[in-house]
Amino acid sequence: MAYVPIDGARLVAPLSSVSNPRALAFRLRCSHIARDMSATIHRIGRGAAPSLEPMLALVAADMNLVNAVILDRMQSQIPLIPELAGHLIAGGGKRMRPMLTLASARLLDYSGTRHHRLAAAVEFIHTATLLHDDVVDGSDMRRGKRTANLIWGNPASVLVGDFLFSRSFELMVEDGSLKVLKILSNASAVIAEGEVNQLTAARRIDLAEERYLEIIGAKTAALFAAACRIAAVVGERPEAEEAALDAYGRNLGIAFQLVDDAIDYVSDAGTMGKDAGDDFREGKMTLPVILAYARGSEDDRAFWKEAVLGRRISDDDFAHAVGLVQSSRAVDDTLARARHYGQRAIDALGIFPSSAAKDAMIEAVEFAVARAF
Amino acid sequence: MAYVPIDGARLVAPLSSVSNPRALAFRLRCSHIARDMSATIHRIGRGAAPSLEPMLALVAADMNLVNAVILDRMQSQIPLIPELAGHLIAGGGKRMRPMLTLASARLLDYSGTRHHRLAAAVEFIHTATLLHDDVVDGSDMRRGKRTANLIWGNPASVLVGDFLFSRSFELMVEDGSLKVLKILSNASAVIAEGEVNQLTAARRIDLAEERYLEIIGAKTAALFAAACRIAAVVGERPEAEEAALDAYGRNLGIAFQLVDDAIDYVSDAGTMGKDAGDDFREGKMTLPVILAYARGSEDDRAFWKEAVLGRRISDDDFAHAVGLVQSSRAVDDTLARARHYGQRAIDALGIFPSSAAKDAMIEAVEFAVARAF
DSSP, rough: OEEEETEEEEEEEEEEEGGOHHHHHHHHHHHOSSSSSTTTOOOOOOOOOSSSSHHHHHHHHHHHHHHHHHHHHHHOSSSSHHHHHHHHHHSSOOOOHHHHHHHHHHHHHHHHHHHHHHHHHHHHHHHHHHHHEEEEEEEETTTTTTOHHHHHHHHHHHHHHHHHHHHHHHHHHHHHHHHHHHHHHHHHHHHHHHHHHHHHHHHHOOOOOHHHHHHHHHIIIHHHHHHHHHHHHHHHHHHHHHHHHHHHHHHHHHHHHHHHEEEEHTTTTBBBBOTTTHHHHTTOOOHHHHHHHHHHHHHHHHHHHHHHOOOOSSSHHHHHHHHHHHHHHHHHHHHHHHHHHHHHHHHHHGGSSSHHHHHHHHHHHHHHHHTOO | OOOEEETTEEEEEOOOOOOOHHHHHHHHHHHOOOOOOOOOOOOOOOOSSSHHHHHHHHHHHHHHHHHHHHHTTOOOSHHHHHHHHHHHHHOOOOOHHHHHHHHHHTTTTTTTSSHHHHHHHHHEEEEEEEHHHHHHHOOOTTTTEOOOOHOOHHHHHHHHHHHHHHHHHHHHHHHTTTHHHHHHHHHHHHHHHHHHHHHTTTTTTTTTHHHHHHHHHIIEEEEHHHHHHHHHHTTTTTTTHHHHHHHHHHHHHHHHHHHHHHTTTOOOTTTBBBBHHHHHTTOOOOOHHHHHHOOHHHHHHHHHHHHHHHHOOOOOHHHHHHHHHTTTTTHHHHHHHHHHHHHHHHHHHSSSOOOHHHHHHHHHHHHHHEEEH
């Protein structure tokens, strides 16, 4: 058994003998030795396969109410708006961000109803972003369905996105908390900034890991963080709890995105509605590519340069890319980075007393970093 | 001299003898007989050619402060954002909407500074809308310059628009008035709804005037109304004054848009940065087209049907279209409708005492309805 240092902890895992990252992740979960056995310290990979079920059960009743708000507030006298928005909103979304708002409210024993409207606002911001993302990327598939821009065209997607974004602010204004408005308007600006940052980094093989982390911190993690933090605001909890929930969401968001980037090079078609190779074929710069490029030979680098310019999009090219990210341990280490952030998310919850909600939120992180497997 | 009824008033003008709408409008201004000579009743076309100068002078000092906020808050660590936003924001915009906020604040003798930030927020909403509009329309020229989407591409325009929109909400949140936030978030949603409405009405020759008015009421007038109304909110004025300023802005917005639509069929290249025939060549359904179609022969209607489908885009086609809107009096009556709304805008100011600000705001309306000539 080799000891491999990961983020200061030592995990028992014969890494060198494992080439399949799924098997690796499974072993990491099963063979993990906690540094501290205190009941209040939760570490990723405690044993049984983690599940999102506890989280889903925790928020199920609230989520029905959030869905009612979403359906109600995406209506308009202009039929195209609910038609297009409904395609995406009703179309198999995981509602992850509103789920985080609801779970965080549960964690804090919040007994009001304000979080339903705000969770809907968060989902609207996310949906608007997805609509615009698909236009920007020229995507034709999302969550296993044709994209709105493919069906209704780019103009409709841009404008309905704008509508949902405006509607989200209306929901926040109805709630009436300037603090919530500040958190979510800031998150929105950060997301947009991150999107532009990503755009200017597109197809640049020399993208540094630091800048990549900045991008996903803005594009993905900022809204995760805000979704959690606003629960503490409506619950009127101290700043430390706000900050803790922010850190939970932010780190979970980064972990989530890293895993998403990793599974592009390992997943079967259809995992989370994403086909393996989607990112590759779009020439997306993600951490697996950054690491494989940094660690590659001259030939490997030449291949990646061509790939991100969109000149390597065949199945054989993708198979070659998968070989490179595996042999360079780029996927393994992307997942290791994900576990690092996942662990930070879990540790951020340390200031909250034990509860079913806390357990569910911890397991959701474990699920997120294991979801590809 | 023939008496032609326009909106209940009777204007002296030998309309039948005037084929040039510029000359017509000039005569209308010069030969107009006011129904009531009371000093407190202002009617469009009081004599001398109206000017925007009094309005510009009224707000000049404040506008410098607004421009400073705009320049400061369009900055970002991502260089593409200020570069792209600056192209449009610094590029000859009239700042009409922030000007309305500033002028309204002057009208109310507001002595604070909150309106500077809010006027910048209003301009950001407008700029975001323009960026997305140009993507939606595939426009390549605006204000006599190449559009941002032409220079930097649609993705960048979409995302920087999102950024400015988010930034506008951040500015409003900093101001801290939920009432202002409500007014502007509602206006934003209405604008987006109007954009989608317009999109679904695109190239539909059967567009009714009523629906067209709904569209410009949402797309253009809603933000004019909100820009004026928020001045009353920061000035802590009674609801009646809020409503009066809203009505002023809304009617001015409609008048402004109607004139904009009319001058497409009469203006020389470069008037207000707009070339004659732009709308025509894009197959845009505007009031001149609606009226000319409704009043046209079978042949005329066949022409317009082809035109809005984009099959009549030559200079000869445009010359033919100009002939039709002139002979059907479609441009004249579009301008008459504009004067109707302009008069309503002026009358909405009736509850405010006389002042230099009020005079400037009245003259701005007169200028707007005469600006093509």
